Amino acid sequence: xxxxxxxxxxxVTLDPMTTAAExxxxxxxxxxxxxxxxxxxxxxxxxxxxxTELADVTEVEYRRLRLERVVLAGVWTEGTQADxxxxxxxxxxxxxxAGSQVLEAVSQRRDKPDAGTxxxxxxxxxxxxxxxxxxxDTVICDGELTPGQLGALERILKVKVVDxxxxxxxxFAQHASSREGKAQVELAxxxxxxxxxxxxxxxxxxxxxxxxAGGGGIGTRGPGETKIxxxxxxxxxxxxxxxxxxxxxxxxxATQRSSRDRNAVPGVAxxxxxxxxxSSLLNRLTDAGxxxxxxxxxxxxxxxxxxxxxxxxxxxxxxxxxxxxxLPHQLVDAFRSTLDEVAAADLLLHVVxxxxxxxxxQIDAVHVVLRDIDAAAVxxxxxxxxxxxxxxxxxxxxxxxxxxxxxxxxxxxxxIEQLRxxxxxxLPHPDVEVDVLVPxxxxxLVARVHRDGEVRxxxxxxxxxxxxxxxxxxxxxxxxxxxTPVG
Numbered sequence: 001x002x003x004x005x006x007x008x009x010x011x012v013t014l015d016p017m018t019t020a021a022e023x024x025x026x027x028x029x030x031x032x033x034x035x036x037x038x039x040x041x042x043x044x045x046x047x048x049x050x051x052t053e054l055a056d057v058t059e060v061e062y063r064r065l066r067l068e069r070v071v072l073a074g075v076w077t078e079g080t081q082a083d084x085x086x087x088x089x090x091x092x093x094x095x096x097x098a099g100s101q102v103l104e105a106v107s108q109r110r111d112k113p114d115a116g117t118x119x120x121x122x123x124x125x126x127x128x129x130x131x132x133x134x135x136x137d138t139v140i141c142d143g144e145l146t147p148g149q150l151g152a153l154e155r156i157l158k159v160k161v162v163d164x165x166x167x168x169x170x171x172f173a174q175h176a177s178s179r180e181g182k183a184q185v186e187l188a189x190x191x192x193x194x195x196x197x198x199x200x201x202x203x204x205x206x207x208x209x210x211x212x213a214g215g216g217g218i219g220t221r222g223p224g225e226t227k228i229x230x231x232x233x234x235x236x237x238x239x240x241x242x243x244x245x246x247x248x249x250x251x252x253x254a255t256q257r258s259s260r261d262r263n264a265v266p267g268v269a270x271x272x273x274x275x276x277x278x279s280s281l282l283n284r285l286t287d288a289g290x291x292x293x294x295x296x297x298x299x300x301x302x303x304x305x306x307x308x309x310x311x312x313x314x315x316x317x318x319x320x321x322x323x324x325x326x327l328p329h330q331l332v333d334a335f336r337s338t339l340d341e342v343a344a345a346d347l348l349l350h351v352v353x354x355x356x357x358x359x360x361x362q363i364d365a366v367h368v369v370l371r372d373i374d375a376a377a378v379x380x381x382x383x384x385x386x387x388x389x390x391x392x393x394x395x396x397x398x399x400x401x402x403x404x405x406x407x408x409x410x411x412x413x414x415x416i417e418q419l420r421x422x423x424x425x426x427l428p429h430p431d432v433e434v435d436v437l438v439p440x441x442x443x444x445l446v447a448r449v450h451r452d453g454e455v456r457x458x459x460x461x462x463x464x465x466x467x468x469x470x471x472x473x474x475x476x477x478x479x480x481x482x483x484t485p486v487g
Contacts, residue, residue, distance in 0.1 A: 047105040072105035074142035103134040118149045124156045147196045165328040180249045187242040188330040266315040266427045269342045272351035273362040274322030277385040280410035282319045309424035325365040343375040355389040432476035439464040
């Protein structure tokens, strides 16, 4: 084990390759209670292995031209060091999804983030030295920064500072393709941006009397109104307009759902952590042909496809946006009309990446979002995906933790037929039993019974088709005239 002592402040930095056996030399401490030695608590620890690997020279040249060079900084206040490292590893994946090159990652143990600079002024100075040494142009913090923390860090670090929320919003902005998705992302960005408007020097504090920069003219010549006040007013106006547009789109989506409800088509929603394989599972179950990409938040716009159970009943499958730990509340608010597809479903397929280092943590993070959108009461079926990449020990451990789960591989097709059977069993069943003799001239009713009901038996007689089945109340009323008399 090696340590480095800073002569100016006496802080000790542990070598990232320090083993668990060597660590007690700093004093026996319980990682889960926060009882740390002064040296260990004050250390800014570099996280080994979190840097973007470049494949060849051409990729180096491309990234030098196109990508931001970033340093990651995290503060962990609870849990273990492994939990903190997993959170930073996820932040690195988010940064790379956004198109950045991760140069370095550091984390610090604190009771709570510093109110002024998130990491403390001394650690901010150390990060500034790291930024200068690796040539980074952006620092990404693993948390949501207050407007004050954001400004203070930028003044110390002299580079752009981005927090986890802004990073996720940027990824959503890159991946939004539909009109509704773009409006939802823009609304979330505006809500995030409004309290954080700032400018270099005094550019946003100058009074904007007369014709303001950009030719504002009438409506922007307030008595002493500053540029930042003008920008805030414009953002508020844009937020109001976006809310009206999204409300109109939500009405159309609700109309589509009510149409499916009238036709008694059960709905199944696929939800889960980002990059857990939800779109791959939808393709495997329905041949939907939707985009599948090994990237975070590849799916933003919900996709609805029809599927058929082994017993012939039709139902809808809806692929939804992936969730993540600490999903920004602005996104939950903006995407509420889309996420209502989950709350209105008859069954929720909760897809879990079995190959992830912390699948149970992913499940907990998804449950937090489900509670936020009032979908916690929807019947849930946990589907552990990517079993083809899991070790036997991992499978046994997770089976004990998730006894009712279905185990599949959307890539190879393993377990898909079992999943179809479980979905058919968990779907809501029609509640009216009928025994009818339908004339051959009403073949449309026979087809509808096969499509929407549960057919027990079929016999073709001279007068028509004899059906014994379970159907919903509306269809039972149509079939009542063909009921077979009792006795």
